Structure formats: structure tokens, C-alpha cells
Amino acid sequence: MSGPAPKPTKLKELQGNPGKRKLNKSEPQPVPGIPSCPRHLSDRAKREWHRVTRELNAVGLLTQVDRAELAIYCQAYARWIEAEEYVAEHGLTVTTPNLFVVPSPYLGIANKAMEQMHKFAQQFGMTPAARSRISLEKPAEEDPFETFVKQKLGEKA
Numbered sequence: 001m002s003g004p005a006p007k008p009t010k011l012k013e014l015q016g017n018p019g020k021r022k023l024n025k026s027e028p029q030p031v032p033g034i035p036s037c038p039r040h041l042s043d044r045a046k047r048e049w050h051r052v053t054r055e056l057n058a059v060g061l062l063t064q065v066d067r068a069e070l071a072i073y074c075q076a077y078a079r080w081i082e083a084e085e086y087v088a089e090h091g092l093t094v095t096t097p098n099l100f101v102v103p104s105p106y107l108g109i110a111n112k113a114m115e116q117m118h119k120f121a122q123q124f125g126m127t128p129a130a131r132s133r134i135s136l137e138k139p140a141e142e143d144p145f146e147t148f149v150k151q152k153l154g155e156k157a
Contacts, residue, residue: 030063031063032057032062032063032064033057033062033063033064034057034062035053035062035063035064035065035067036067037049037050038071041071041075042075044077044081045071045074045075045077045078046074048073048074048078049070049071052070052073053070055126056070056126059125061124061125062124069120069123070120072120073116073117073120076114076117076120077117079113080110080117083106083107083110084110086106087104087107087110090104090106091104092104
């Protein structure tokens, strides 16, 4: 089957269903929440895991079954940073034993990791374009007088 991958119903709902197509109400609904961080991730990947899971969970886009996909993203992120640091320190090219100057293999590593990160980011609404299509309803601001009354009634209880 060709064409773009289907977008998760939750993401379509957050975007206001711009295509106005019928939403899949039978889509499986995994348990929401932050899955445990895999132990095999590098330290840098674990830091990214904790950063991004807080953000995704806050907008309701993370479930327990997303663990493997998220681990792939985080490890790709760590690999990308490592490759970019290597290129920054050693340059864009390397010289072969035959004295040919060729692009550093770390450029390929960095580029592949960026592709993997970008695919994941699109799936979870983590790109500026994806976010521009999401509309989150903000909770209604509470009336200051109502807050005051609740506080006073709470003190008497």
C-alpha cells in the first residue's frame, strides 16, 4: 500500500479533523501514560526520554505501548548528537589510506539519525508543521471570586 501513513485518531482530533473524514471510533485505545524508560538506552538518550515523555504526556499523546517507538527516537537523538560532535571536532571530511579526501562516515550516521528522529516527530506531533495543525482546548480560567469563595469554604470545613 502506497501513500502517507495513516495519522492516529488522537492526533486528528487534536488537529480538529481538518479532512472532515469519519474518525475511527474503533481504534484501539492503549493505556495512556509514560512508559518505563528502557535500561539499554544511553545516558543521553535517557535524558531525552525524560524530556520528551513529559511533553507528550502533558498533551495526551503518549501511551504505554509507545515505549519501543519512543526508545528508537531517543537513541537516534543520542546517536545524532554523538555524530554531530564528532564532525564538529574532526571536520566534514576524512582522508583515506590512499590519500583521497572523502566525506566523513559520521555525516551518514548523523543524517540517518535525523531521518529517524523526523519520522518519529511527525507521528507524535513534535514538528512545527504538525503542531500548527493541532488545536488544544485550554481549560476555562477560574473566576477569582469563585476561587476566593472555595478557599473560604474550605477553611470552614
